[in-house]
Amino acid sequence: MLKRLLSLCLICSSAAAQTLSVTSPNKQISLTLSDDSGSPEYSVSFDRKPVIESSKLGFIFKAQPELSNVLKIVRLDTSSRNSNWEQPWGEQRVINDHHNELFVELQTQDHRKLNLRFKVFDDGLGFRYEYPQQTNSEKIEIVKELTEFKFADSNDMTGFWIPAKGWNRYEFLYSKTPLQNASHVNTPFTIRSTNGAHISIHEAALVNYPSMTLKQQRLGTFQADLIPWYDGSLAKLQGSFKTPWRTIQLASDAKGLLNSRLILNLNEPNKLGDVSWVNPGKYIGIWWEMHIGKASWGTKSNIPHGATTENTKKYIDFAAEHGFDGVLVEGWNKGWDGSWFLNGDVFSFTESYPDFDLPALTNYAKQKNVKIIGHHETSGSVTNYEKQMNDAFKLYKDHGVEQIKTGYVADGGKVKRTDANGVIRHEWHDGQFMVNHYLESVKTSAKYQIAINTHEPIKDTGLRRTYPSWISREGARGQEFNAWGNPPNPPSHIPMLTYTRMLSGPMDFTPGIFDLSFNGLDEDANRPQTTLAKQLATYVVLYSPIQMAADLPENYLEKKDAFQFIKDVPTDWEKSIAVDGEIGEFVVFARQERKSKKYSGEDWYLGAVTDNKARTIKVDLDFLEPQKKYIAQIYRDGEQANWKTNPYDLVIESKQVDSSSQLTIKLASSGGAAIRFKAI
Numbered sequence: 001m002l003k004r005l006l007s008l009c010l011i012c013s014s015a016a017a018q019t020l021s022v023t024s025p026n027k028q029i030s031l032t033l034s035d036d037s038g039s040p041e042y043s044v045s046f047d048r049k050p051v052i053e054s055s056k057l058g059f060i061f062k063a064q065p066e067l068s069n070v071l072k073i074v075r076l077d078t079s080s081r082n083s084n085w086e087q088p089w090g091e092q093r094v095i096n097d098h099h100n101e102l103f104v105e106l107q108t109q110d111h112r113k114l115n116l117r118f119k120v121f122d123d124g125l126g127f128r129y130e131y132p133q134q135t136n137s138e139k140i141e142i143v144k145e146l147t148e149f150k151f152a153d154s155n156d157m158t159g160f161w162i163p164a165k166g167w168n169r170y171e172f173l174y175s176k177t178p179l180q181n182a183s184h185v186n187t188p189f190t191i192r193s194t195n196g197a198h199i200s201i202h203e204a205a206l207v208n209y210p211s212m213t214l215k216q217q218r219l220g221t222f223q224a225d226l227i228p229w230y231d232g233s234l235a236k237l238q239g240s241f242k243t244p245w246r247t248i249q250l251a252s253d254a255k256g257l258l259n260s261r262l263i264l265n266l267n268e269p270n271k272l273g274d275v276s277w278v279n280p281g282k283y284i285g286i287w288w289e290m291h292i293g294k295a296s297w298g299t300k301s302n303i304p305h306g307a308t309t310e311n312t313k314k315y316i317d318f319a320a321e322h323g324f325d326g327v328l329v330e331g332w333n334k335g336w337d338g339s340w341f342l343n344g345d346v347f348s349f350t351e352s353y354p355d356f357d358l359p360a361l362t363n364y365a366k367q368k369n370v371k372i373i374g375h376h377e378t379s380g381s382v383t384n385y386e387k388q389m390n391d392a393f394k395l396y397k398d399h400g401v402e403q404i405k406t407g408y409v410a411d412g413g414k415v416k417r418t419d420a421n422g423v424i425r426h427e428w429h430d431g432q433f434m435v436n437h438y439l440e441s442v443k444t445s446a447k448y449q450i451a452i453n454t455h456e457p458i459k460d461t462g463l464r465r466t467y468p469s470w471i472s473r474e475g476a477r478g479q480e481f482n483a484w485g486n487p488p489n490p491p492s493h494i495p496m497l498t499y500t501r502m503l504s505g506p507m508d509f510t511p512g513i514f515d516l517s518f519n520g521l522d523e524d525a526n527r528p529q530t531t532l533a534k535q536l537a538t539y540v541v542l543y544s545p546i547q548m549a550a551d552l553p554e555n556y557l558e559k560k561d562a563f564q565f566i567k568d569v570p571t572d573w574e575k576s577i578a579v580d581g582e583i584g585e586f587v588v589f590a591r592q593e594r595k596s597k598k599y600s601g602e603d604w605y606l607g608a609v610t611d612n613k614a615r616t617i618k619v620d621l622d623f624l625e626p627q628k629k630y631i632a633q634i635y636r637d638g639e640q641a642n643w644k645t646n647p648y649d650l651v652i653e654s655k656q657v658d659s660s661s662q663l664t665i666k667l668a669s670s671g672g673a674a675i676r677f678k679a680i
């Protein structure tokens with residue numbers, strides 16, 4: 001338990017410095033806040049070893065005096081909490097929130113105020129600034145947030161990161177470098193120390209504020225670098241504000257980061273009320289055929305239009321026959337002809353192409369108990385989208401569409417909007433303007449009981465807890481890069497995503513490509529650089545409440561045995577446990593299905609994937625319910641499998657197991673294993 005500090009008002013003389021500390025419930029993490037140096041600084045230790053050394057806090061404003069120097073602690077309050085809460089859908093139904101809290105009021109000599117709130121959990125900590133109203137509803141423009149993360153022993157640390165402020169948003173390959181070579185990074189930023197500490201820096205509850213990136217100011221010291229507006233200012237606020245939580249997840253091994261629920265715990269509870277209309281599930285779609293050049297989004301190229309009534313019916317039939325919930329249709333609406341990624345202003349979100357009959361298709365789907373999944377590509381022309389949003393959501397709502405995939409294909413810094421005076425401005429995808437736009441799209445669609453899956457999104461910061469209709473998002477290199485990316489995603493990509501991007505929340509990666517040689521098997525051809533077993537394992541490894549079976553229906557019919565796993569695997573979980581792994585190298589996840597109309601809740605699933613290196617893993621099945629017997633339906637790499645020359649070698653076998661069993665599984669080079677433990 002937290003040592004109860006002072007909870008009364010402390011009127012400190014300006015001379016009396018304060019040093020306060022809070023520990024995690026299990027005492028492994030300790031946070032210290034001090035105003036010794038005249039300005040507030042915090043430090044963090046893990047297992048009694050320093051992780052973050054005295055690091056600065058505070059702000060520089062455009063108009064108001066800066067809040068950093070001569071800022072003293074004048075009052076503090078502490079509290080603790082240990083409670084459970086339930087997710088409507090998720091990787092885990094019941095989440096435990098156990099933390100100790102420290103709230104501190106700081107003041108300058110001329111009585112300007114800044115409050116800080118810290119929450120310390122066993123899996124890390126978060127802190128946020130709470131800026132109270134100082135004078136009447138003043139306008140506040142932040143020109144710098146001074147938050148620092150000064151890593152202790154940074155010479156011994158390795159960073160796993162993607163660059164910040166890049167042209168391709170978050171769609172970059174991850175780099176693994178000495179920490180000191182990470183100059184300007186996006187979060188989640190994953191770090192490993194030779195002393196065993198595994199660290200992730202991120203943020204939670206990013207609302208009405210710019211996204212935080214991290215810039216290495218001096219070796220080992222990273223400073224918050226907020227994404228600016230078009231005019232260079234960082235945050236435009238009024239009166240009072242709360243920043244997102246700045247988060248530091250800490251674990252003694254790699255899997256510990258995956259088992260952390262810190263980001264969700266720092267978000268506010270559901271604000272949408274009844275969300276029974278938000279449905280996890282699996283979908284197929286008119287999608288991959290465009291990415292591999294077999295069909296087109298538009299109607300004027302020499303490649304056939306994908307989103308025709310006839311083709312959509314074929315997909316609906318396939319979905320109905322094989323138990324899929326949805327069919328995504330891209331390219332159904334006017335605006336795709338020409339260079340659609342440069343011409344977002346001409347998209348209509350209510351008018352279909354003449355060869356696509358929305359009412360007939362939604363009716364047809366309804367008869368077959370399948371839902372059409374809507375699609376809104378904006379190409380980053382946000383004002384054009386905002387103008388049409390309500391009509392567009394209403395149209396889909398009227399036809400029973402309950403999920404929309406949105407898209408914001410535009411280079412970083414090039415999102416286009418028209419301001420109140422009719423002037424065109426270009427914004428970043430992760431500046432305050434777009435942070436607000438993305439959330440607004442979710443809130444507005446929720447009024448129509450429509451859930452949103454954002455592509456080219458703002459990074460996830462756990463807002464699915466507060467807005468559970470924000471059902472998934474992209475925000476990293478997905479499967480599409482294997483169709484046309486240069487280079488395609490390498491063998492390390494999925495294990496790397498697991499310990500970086502996935503720490504922020506669900507990803508619509510779109511696994512399940514079965515034709516791995518649509519361009520042949522040349523090493524440098526565009527194709528998934530994985531085995532078939534790894535495509536299956538990805539359904540368990542990369543969590544999303546909606547999962548696509550991304551390949552063409554005919555490719556599934558050719559490999560019906562392997563397809564069975566995709567048909568069986570659920571997307572909503574009672575429990576998720578990362579069992580084993582190393583950052584960027586391999587990972588093993590076990591998940592228990594959540595009880596629902598379709599699932600008994602008794603089966604478990606396991607997914608294991610490796611990078612280029614073939615390896616043998618041993619998995620104790622002690623996560624299974626004791627005394628219960630299961631048939632393990634195993635989909636694993638065959639003896640000859642490897643991603644380069646023999647990606648299809650797949651063995652499907654069954655074994656009876658229980659919680660005392662151990663499985664030894666060989667993973668091929670860029671291979672995997674997918675297992676259903678069917679309770680008997």
Ligand code: NOJ
Nearest residue numbers: 330377407409455456474
């Ligand atoms: C990029 C998305 O990630 C992809 O899935 C989609 O097909 C295209 N935009 C077109 O909207």
Ligand code: CA
Nearest residue numbers: 171455456474
């Ligand atoms: Ca994309």
